[in-house]
Amino acid sequence: MTSTTREQTPVTVEGEGLEVRTQDIGGGMSVMFMRAAAGTDLGPALKGLPDDLCQCPHWGFLAKGRVRIRTKDGDEMYESGQAFYWGPGHAPSMVEDTEFVDFSPTEKVNEVVSHVKAQMG
Numbered sequence: 801m802t803s804t805t806r807e808q809t810p811v812t813v814e815g816e817g818l819e820v821r822t823q824d825i826g827g828g829m830s831v832m833f834m835r836a837a838a839g840t841d842l843g844p845a846l847k848g849l850p851d852d853l854c855q856c857p858h859w860g861f862l863a864k865g866r867v868r869i870r871t872k873d874g875d876e877m878y879e880s881g882q883a884f885y886w887g888p889g890h891a892p893s894m895v896e897d898t899e900f901v902d903f904s905p906t907e908k909v910n911e912v913v914s915h916v917k918a919q920m921g
């Protein structure tokens with residue numbers, strides 16, 4: 801059994817109003833704690849991935865804020881207090897200061913985190 805807190809989870813991406821912490825939690829899954837300022841758009845950091853969208857699925861809980869998720873089929877809005885599933889093919893944009901925790905397949909989330917870090921320089 802594995803557990804972690806936000807504070808115990810290593811920072812994997814930081815800068816431009818964004819803090820991402822990820823850690824393998826077991827069972828082929830990782831936990832991600834994300835904080836992002838209003839106006840943070842991850843779309844530009846996802847350029848170069850298939851369809852320029854995140855291809856990793858995420859299951860999580862939005863603890864604070866509002867997030868617009870762009871997909872090929874249109875936008876969807878998520879608000880504080882909602883549990884969510886974001887399937888492959890999405891790009892989040894923070895409408896308000898946002899905090900969420902999600903669970904994703906470790907291999908897929910590591911690919912996306914590496915790509916985002918490279919794009920951010």
